[in-house]
Amino acid sequence: MYTLNWKQLEYFITLAEIQNYTKAASVLNITQPALSRAINNLEQSIGIPLFEKSGRGVKLNFYGHVLFQHLRIARDKIYEGEREVRSLISSDKGHISVGSLYTLGINFLPLLLRDFNQEYPQITFSLYQHPTRILLEQLNNNEIDICFCTDFDKDTISDHLMKTVISTEPLYMLVPRTHPMAGKKSANLYDFKDDTFILFNNLTLFHNESLNLFSKAGFSPRIAYEANEDSTVAGFVAAELGVALIPPIYGVNMERCVPIALNDPDAFRTLCMIYKPENESIPVVNKFHNYVISWLAENRDKIAPNYYK
Structure with missing residues (x-):
């Protein structure tokens, strides 16, 4: 199998783009005969002509055009890789x-x-x-x-x-505004042992952390729903479907919910x-x-x- 080297790739693409041996050789900083030999060797190695005459210059034939499309992409990818590696060397970009x-x-x-x-x-x-x-x-x-x-x-x-x-963030119990505890500034986890819970599901590490906290508080929660997204959990609480153990949550409408601070010493997340x-x-x-x-x-x-x- 023929293996194309970098110089042949560069010579072929340059000639294909400029369509003139003299001008392409000047851009490549080589002599015109050297360019002609390189292209001739390439065509012989592949086994088929890639260019045809066009006035005073040349142009790609059908086979040359097919090769050009692939080699141009390859060249661009090589340049892109080089730029990316150089950017990794710098700590400022x-x-x-x-x-x-x-x-x-x-x-x-x-x-x-x-x-x-x-x-x-x-x-x-x-x-x-x-x-x-x-x-x-x-x-x-x-x-x-x-x-x-x-x-x-x-x-x-x-x-x-x-x-x-x-x-380190404190955890809260999120309750509907109609909840009997809604007026409390703080409470213990055990105060909610008889409530129905909306729990973060097991896609989150907070799921197991919550169950461990309930166990330390001395009860197993009655779980009605599970979700993995904060606004969904808050929405279910607002709809009075249960209460939820939550970390501080941002960007969620809390008008129909009340976060109650917890006195339990382990009620925090890191x-x-x-x-x-x-x-x-x-x-x-x-x-x-x-x-x-x-x-x-x-x-x-x-x-x-x-x-x-």
Whole structure:
């Protein structure tokens, strides 16, 4: 099988685009005879002519046109790969894929990325929002570079991922405004043992965390519905279909719901920045990771929504 080398690819594409041996040779900084020999060797190796005469120049024939379409794409991909590798070498420009919980996409991430891009405008981002379990799978599969999600048990998820705590959030019991406890500022989990619950489903790590908290409080919840999205859980509570154990949630209509603080000492969740150790060798990812740590030192209070304070 014939293997095309880089010089032949470059010579062929240049001649195909310029359609004149003298001008193409000048662009390539070689002599016209050298270009003619290279094209002739290419045609002999493939076993068929690729050009035909056209006035004082040449043009691709049918077979040359077919080859040109493929080689032009190959050349562009090679250049694209070269540009991407060069961008990875620089810590001041490049692209980062970030995963996040839905709730962090309302307040925390917009503020963080706004401030980061003011300092590093040539670094761009793609954002993927999912429950923690899916985010960790994406990180393990190299679909994202870094993610912001709830803490996890390394023994059951992935023992090689690294994490940095970004915030500890209190949990609340979300009840309809018609609920007997709606006027309370705080309560114990056990106070809701007779209620019907809307629970986050097992796509979220919060599912098992919630069940563990109910067990510590001394009861098993009567579960009516399960969902994996914050606004759905809040909507079911607003419709008086039950109560829900929730973290602080953003961007949700709370007019018909009341969040009640919990006195239980374990009623909190920990949010973390999760990453692979090897990803820190990528300059833009390492720069972003270090920036987040310094940014949190000054802006940690911006993570929590105002209506829970």
